[in-house]
Amino acid sequence: MSVIKTNAMNNFANADITDDIFFCRIMSEKQFALPLLQRIFPQLNIRSIEQPISQFTIKNNRKEHGVRFDVFSEAEQKYFDIEMQTTHDPTLGKRIRYYQGKMDSTFLKAGENYDLLPPTYIVFICTFDPFAEGAYKYEFSHIYDQTNHVTLKTGTHVILLNAYGTNPGSINGGLLNFLKLVAGEKATRYDPYLKQIQDKIAELKDNMQWRMIYMQEYNAIAVKERAEGIEQGITQGRAEGLKQGKAEGLKEGLKQGRKNSIALFIQNMLAQGSNEDDILKTLMIGFQLSEEEANDYLHANRVK
Structure with a gap:
């Protein structure tokens, strides 16, 4: 668990x-x-x-x-x-x-x-x-x-x-x-x-349906907080990179790191048996993705 x-x-x-x-x-x-x-x-x-x-x-x-x-x-x-x-x-x-x-x-x-x-x-x-x-x-x-x-x-x-x-x-x-x-x-x-x-x-x-909703919302909040931590790291990293004159390279590296985090999250949820609708909703809330972006990420990681 x-x-x-x-x-x-x-x-x-x-x-x-x-x-x-x-x-x-x-x-x-x-x-x-x-x-x-x-x-x-x-x-x-x-x-x-x-x-x-x-x-x-x-x-x-x-x-x-x-x-x-x-x-x-x-x-x-x-x-x-x-x-x-x-x-x-x-x-x-x-x-x-x-x-x-x-x-x-x-x-x-x-x-x-x-x-x-x-x-x-x-x-x-x-x-x-x-x-x-x-x-x-x-x-x-x-x-x-x-x-x-x-x-x-x-x-x-x-x-x-x-x-x-x-x-x-x-x-x-x-x-x-x-x-x-x-x-x-x-x-x-x-x-x-x-x-x-x-x-x-x-x-x-005592309501099993509400319990499931709670679990989904809790998970979405946890993912969102993790995403915010990633974004904060990006911001801090960008500042350091600017000082070192390497802002663009750092930005690209952190962007790729965010993509990897989203991919890993999707793979974990699929492995746990989560349905695709729940994964899409969680991606949109937790990582602030549009529905189209969330679908693209899900498709890219589903076919692997």
Whole structure:
């Protein structure tokens, strides 16, 4: 059994709401996403939302760095991205900046007025304190540094939730209960919403079809991370090559290395009995290939 498959099985067995694949699946249902938004944003009085989209991807071309939102939804002409963040990321601020730009790029057509940009809300649910200030809820807006009384009205809102805050009186009880669930603690009082989430997780774990989907998605993520590592190596290698005046030769060598990695991945999946549709999907997600490119790679390695 491969290391990836073993890890996937262990993660599946121990999964809770912080597992990204489970989180996206559960929050893709209105009955779970709406109450969460209501707890995070009680001041907005959200009554209904459009169908949430999990793993919503924006990538305009192959050379561009795309983004994939965990859970994306619209509520009363406001747009929300909800992310589950379980690892410390020193570039989180710039990542949020990029997410915001990508989100905005989908709203306006040529010639339309900036006034048409809708309010947006980017939420990161963190299983750690991102600023070590003890707050459960960090909210950010564009405020004039000198007085703190003047706000730049961009319509953008960034919220970072911390599951391990120390000031429970600063947020509503419903949000506090949810964050305790994220932290693996018991709620301060019985909460039907949390019970529904836990029941849904148990239901999914008993569903063999969902288990197969989970394994495929986990494998795709692992492949994607490996591909990103290759791309990072290419970038670093190119920089070193430029210093040595050998950029072109290095680029070609690394490109061939990427091709070899894809070929090896295909051969391994074929040897494990994976069907071609699954291999194609994994190639497209993990290596950011077009359907045509993935088919070409599969054909080239199938006939050998």
